[in-house]
Amino acid sequence: MTPASLPLVGYRVLDYSQFVAGPLATMLLADLGADVVKVESPAGDAYRHYEPLGGGESRRFYSLNRNKRSIVCDLKTSAGRELSRGLIASADAVVHNMPPARARQFELDGGSVRAVNPRAVVAVVSAFGSDGPHADRVGYDLIAQAYSGLLTADARVEDTVPRRSGGIPYSDITAGLLACISVTAGLVARAEEGRPHFEVSLLGAALATQVQTFVRTSADPGLSDAEAKVVTPADLKQTATGIAELSDLEPYYRCYEASDGFFALACLTTTQRQRVLSVLGMEDRWAENPQATPASARERAARMALPYRFAERFSERPVAHWVEFFAAAGVPAGDVRLVQQLFDDDQVGANGLVRRVHQRQGGSVDLLGSMFKIDGVAPQTPVGAPRLGEHTDELVTELAENAATTLTANRGSNTPADPDLGDSHDI
Incomplete structure (x- = not known):
C-alpha cells in the first residue's frame, strides 16, 4: 500500500500532547496516513x-513520534x-493531555476548539477524567496504576511495598490505543453540527486492563469503612498470598524451565489441558477447573x-x-525471549514490526x-521523529497560503464560504 x-x-x-499516551495515539494515526502536526512549546x-x-x-521520543511534523508554538503568549x-x-x-483548567487557559478545551473549528474532533487524555474531585490533578501512569x-x-x-510489573506503562499504552480509536471514530461519524468530543483517562485505561477481574456481584462481600480507606501492608500481603496460591495451583498457564531456557505453556480450555496430560502420560482429576479453591x-x-x-519432566x-x-x-x-532478541527475529521481521529510520542524533x-x-x-x-520546530516555517507558510486562498474565494462569491468545505474530508 502506497502512502x-x-x-x-x-x-x-494536531498533537499537543506529551510523554506516552497522546503521542502513541497520534503516531498510530500517522501510520494510517494522517498529517500529524506536533505542536510543542x-x-x-x-x-x-x-x-x-x-x-x-x-x-x-523516537519511539512515539515518527511520521510527524513539529511546530513550536508558545501557548503562554497571545501570539502563540x-x-x-x-x-x-x-x-x-x-x-491533548492537559487537565481541564490548563486546557481552558490555552484555549484547547472543547468549547474553545469548537469556536474556531466546529468540525474538529477533540480527544483528551487526562489522568482522572474531566469530572469528579480529582479532575484537575496531574497524574502519570504510575499514579493511575496505584x-x-x-x-x-x-x-x-x-x-x-507495591511495585510496577516490569516497568511497563499499561495505563499509558491502553489510553493511547483508546484515544486513537476515539479520533478515528470521530472522523468517521461527522455530526451535522460538529464532531464528537472524546475523553480518555489513565484511570479508566488502568481499569480497562483489569476488565476480566473488575466485576462485583451482589453475593460478594463489601468492604468495611477501614478497608475502603487505605491499603496497608497487611492488605498487600493478603492479596499477594492469594495470588501466589492461585499461581501455585495452576500448572497449565505458566512458565517452565527446560534444559536450556524457559518456555510458556498456556491452556485455557479443558480440551487443551487434557491434551497436555495425555501427551505427558499424567492424570489430573481437577483439570476441568484448575483455579477452583481447594476443598x-x-x-x-x-x-x-x-x-x-x-517442571521435573520439562x-x-x-x-x-x-x-x-x-x-x-x-x-x-512458546519460548521466552528478551526484547533485545526481537530486532532480528524472523517472525517479527516477516510482519514488518521492525523499521529502520534515520535520526539526527541517533543515526540509524x-x-x-x-x-x-x-x-x-x-x-x-x-x-523519523522530527527535530523540535523542524517544520515551523513550512507550516506557517501553509497556513498563510490557505488563508490567502480562502480570502480570494470569499471575495469572488456573494455568499459566505460553506463551513463544511475546506480541508475536511469524509471517509
Whole structure:
C-alpha cells in the first residue's frame, strides 16, 4: 500500500500532547496516513529530554513520534495562541493531555476548539477524567496504576511495598490505543453540527486492563469503612498470598524451565489441558477447573504437586523440543525471549514490526514498525521523529497560503464560504 492510499490521508491531526499516551495515539494515526502536526512549546515535548541523546532527542521520543511534523508554538503568549487558533482552523482533529483548567487557559478545551473549528474532533487524555474531585490533578501512569488497583493486582509475597510489573506503562499504552480509536471514530461519524468530543483517562485505561477481574456481584462481600480507606501492608500481603496460591495451583498457564531456557505453556480450555496430560502420560482429576479453591488441605497438597511433576519432566529436554512437541499436539506453547532478541527475529521481521529510520542524533535507529496491516501490506518505512520546530516555517507558510486562498474565494462569491468545505474530508 502506497502512502497516498492510506485510509487517513487528507486528514490533519494536531498533537499537543506529551510523554506516552497522546503521542502513541497520534503516531498510530500517522501510520494510517494522517498529517500529524506536533505542536510543542519552545522547550519541546518533555520526553525529548528523558534519557537524552542530546539536541532535544531521546530514544523514548523516537519511539512515539515518527511520521510527524513539529511546530513550536508558545501557548503562554497571545501570539502563540493566535498561531494555535490558525492551526486548529486547518485541522480535522485535536489531541491533548492537559487537565481541564490548563486546557481552558490555552484555549484547547472543547468549547474553545469548537469556536474556531466546529468540525474538529477533540480527544483528551487526562489522568482522572474531566469530572469528579480529582479532575484537575496531574497524574502519570504510575499514579493511575496505584489508584486503579493495578499495582496490587500483581503483588508478590516478598513485596514490602507495591511495585510496577516490569516497568511497563499499561495505563499509558491502553489510553493511547483508546484515544486513537476515539479520533478515528470521530472522523468517521461527522455530526451535522460538529464532531464528537472524546475523553480518555489513565484511570479508566488502568481499569480497562483489569476488565476480566473488575466485576462485583451482589453475593460478594463489601468492604468495611477501614478497608475502603487505605491499603496497608497487611492488605498487600493478603492479596499477594492469594495470588501466589492461585499461581501455585495452576500448572497449565505458566512458565517452565527446560534444559536450556524457559518456555510458556498456556491452556485455557479443558480440551487443551487434557491434551497436555495425555501427551505427558499424567492424570489430573481437577483439570476441568484448575483455579477452583481447594476443598481441603489434602486436596491443596495433591494439586500443588502437579506443577512440580511438570517442571521435573520439562527440565529433561530443551525449549525447542517442548515448543514443537506441544505445537504438534495442538497445545499453545512458546519460548521466552528478551526484547533485545526481537530486532532480528524472523517472525517479527516477516510482519514488518521492525523499521529502520534515520535520526539526527541517533543515526540509524530501529523502531517498532506499524501495528497495522492493510490489505495484507504493512505501511512503508516511516520517517523519523522530527527535530523540535523542524517544520515551523513550512507550516506557517501553509497556513498563510490557505488563508490567502480562502480570502480570494470569499471575495469572488456573494455568499459566505460553506463551513463544511475546506480541508475536511469524509471517509
